[in-house]
Amino acid sequence: MTENIDLTLLDWSRAQFALTAIYHWLFVPLTLGLSFLVAIMETIYFRTGNEEWRRITRFWMTLFGINFAIGVATGIILEFEFGTNWSNYSWFVGDIFGAPLAVEGIVAFFLESTFVAVMFFGWNKVSKKFHLLSTWLVAVGSNLSALWILVANGWMQNPVGMAFNPDTARNEMVSFWAVLFNQVAVDKFLHTISSGYLLASIFVLGISAWFVLKKRETFFAKRSMLVAAVFGILASLMNAYTGDSSARTIAKAQPVKFAAMEALSEGKTNAGLIAFGVLKDSENKIGETALKDFIFKIEFPSFLSILTSGDKDSFVPGITDLVNGNTGYNVMSFEEKKSRGETARKALIGYKAAAKEGNIRMRDSIKTIFATQSFQDDYFRYFGYASIVKAEDIIPDISGTFYSFHFMVILGFLFIFLFVLALYYLFKDKLVQNRWFLWLCLFSMPLPYIASELGWIVAELGRQPWIIQDLMPVSTAVSNIGSGSVMATFFIFAVLFTTLLIAEVSIMVKQVKNGPQH
Amino acid sequence: MKFGHQMIARFLNLYIDGFRNLSSWGRKLWIIILIKLFIMFVILKVFFFPDILKVKFDNDIKRAEHVRDQLINSPDNHD
Incomplete structure (x- = not known):
């Protein structure tokens, strides 16, 4: 209900x-x-x-x-x-x-x-x-x-x-x-x-x-x-x-x-650390949500890459990468996470139906699946994405x-x-x-x-x-x-x-x- | 045993003496604390902050069913 x-x-x-x-x-x-x-x-x-x-x-x-x-x-x-x-x-x-x-x-x-x-x-x-x-x-x-x-x-x-x-x-x-x-x-x-x-x-x-x-x-x-x-x-x-x-x-x-802390819209290697900047709405949007560009910024080149992983050539994903995914850098998309979350949600729906029908074997079998580490790590970990309809909803202010x-x-x-x-x-x-x-x-x-x-x-x-x-x-x-x-x-x-x-x-x-x- | 009693008595005396000899600002502070605790635990908790699941459902099985339904059919899902 x-x-x-x-x-x-x-x-x-x-x-x-x-x-x-x-x-x-x-x-x-x-x-x-x-x-x-x-x-x-x-x-x-x-x-x-x-x-x-x-x-x-x-x-x-x-x-x-x-x-x-x-x-x-x-x-x-x-x-x-x-x-x-x-x-x-x-x-x-x-x-x-x-x-x-x-x-x-x-x-x-x-x-x-x-x-x-x-x-x-x-x-x-x-x-x-x-x-x-x-x-x-x-x-x-x-x-x-x-x-x-x-x-x-x-x-x-x-x-x-x-x-x-x-x-x-x-x-x-x-x-x-x-x-x-x-x-x-x-x-x-x-x-x-x-x-x-x-x-x-x-x-x-x-x-x-x-x-x-x-x-x-x-x-x-x-x-x-x-x-x-x-x-x-x-x-x-x-x-x-x-x-x-x-x-x-x-x-x-x-x-x-x-990415939001650094207003990093697009991911990059040699990403710079923003000391300070002033933001404006970008023409790039995800759904109805406008990403941000800088009117001006003071930046330390490559510092963000170095600070996150100790290597200036390392890739720091931006909001676009985190929503749309970036296979080159192994960044999972919102859609993929949502699909995994849906799998976990469907398992829960199956569990509920089995319990309601008194199908104890099915109920216990789903419960066993939930108990496995791989299911928790690969599917249940993304459970919340099943509740989110639009990709832009995962972007904070x-x-x-x-x-x-x-x-x-x-x-x-x-x-x-x-x-x-x-x-x-x-x-x-x-x-x-x-x-x-x-x-x-x-x-x-x-x-x-x-x-x-x-x-x-x-x-x-x-x-x-x-x-x-x-x-x-x-x-x-x-x-x-x-x-x-x-x-x-x-x-x-x-x-x-x-x-x-x-x-x-x-x-x-x-x-x-x-x-x-x- | 005797030592334990003495310790408790000394500890209680510490409180009793402490409260007896409170300064005027200390008394004011305690009045504020007591009013605050009264508002929080008597008025707010009792009248405004019931445990919703305990109020709405009789037992844990029903509470679990309700939350499971909310998880499955969360507000953003309309399918």
Whole structure:
């Protein structure tokens, strides 16, 4: 029985998920990074016994606490949405999605109820060593918590380690380790946490710069900036390295997304890496969808080929190749993938008919076919293509993906410049004289948030139309519920999260103005 | 055993003392957290976010049948 899903429902469901995910992500990265910065500061206090470092630690710990408290459990809303708005998806992914999220829930619960309490309430009540240990465990625990969420997301981008069971209509985990060490998940985890470290470092730089500008707590501010700048540089290097590794993995696992990130319409050898460019609609179209040309571009010749496979002569497929296929370079066409997906779909139809007729032999025989690795790899892997009618539907929003990716990368380089300059001025003791730099640090505070959100936009917009790459398009995943209720909750969330954000910012500003306490 | 009890008692005291001595901004923060959790888990979860498959279908067999039908006859397929 096909239920008609109207586009309004699909769009509102997408918009609601995007809104809640974007707001949730305003709180998370600061927790990931500031927890480590606080742990480093407390370690310095522990080793030196200098009370000034205790003040520094407690000040940043307070800001960490505000962010942690306001942001905690905002991600649960995304899980609510899975069960209500994306019920087909939730069922289809089965325990593969459920297992990492359950681990995350348990880790988060124990972390939040124990070590966070020691961290905030335990000063002077537990030993210095145990307090320091608790602070480090909060940092490690919150990052591990992110690991499980990103493993689940990585699986959606590159489904591995599972087999589809036609009986339960669910994917069942075959290898936990394949899911955990999925290359997309590993890259995503490292890139995401390093972006959080970077964001927190700029947060500390910006607020410390404000203190120097106000000629208040200069010693405290300079010490904080030193820790943030060193941590920030290390985080930037890690972020750049994992970004490069992520791009290489995406080129293999999600080549259409990769082509959209570079606005590469036609595949080529010696493909150049676009540093930046401005796009316009091309005269070349796939169906109704216009590809993109550049009005202007700054390009590093051959770099894209080298970055993807280490060889300047290697071929990087463009969107046209990925839709129409390119036999010369062994690129499978949309039609071929659709045909394979149709084979898997027909097998599922056969299974259903056999089960309905009570033909147990036929049903079991189809179930056996589904269980074979070759069927999973050669046919079921393309199952989602059977649901896609037009070839152009597999092309994501090229402009949105391209600009989000390039602005994120540009901001990433700007952050390195900021950290290096901060260290230079600190070592030369010229920070106070260079007020322009202090203002730059202050006004740069929103930039890593923007970069981090842009990263998620690349990841999620670039993989459209898939909710699970090649297996399930979003149109199949959505629940057939009233779009009115999705619209209503969209606005409730918009109000709720905006209120939380205002509350966080106002409490934080007040605490910053109060300054570190004696 | 005695050591375990002492540990639990110390841990609980940590909480009790911590909450007793909360600063004004700490109290404000806790009020925000409690209101947020109430809105999320009581209002939103109960009234706006039911588990659709659990509400619509009695058991896992029927839920599986429904999802299988959705997979076979997904919205883009009209054949």
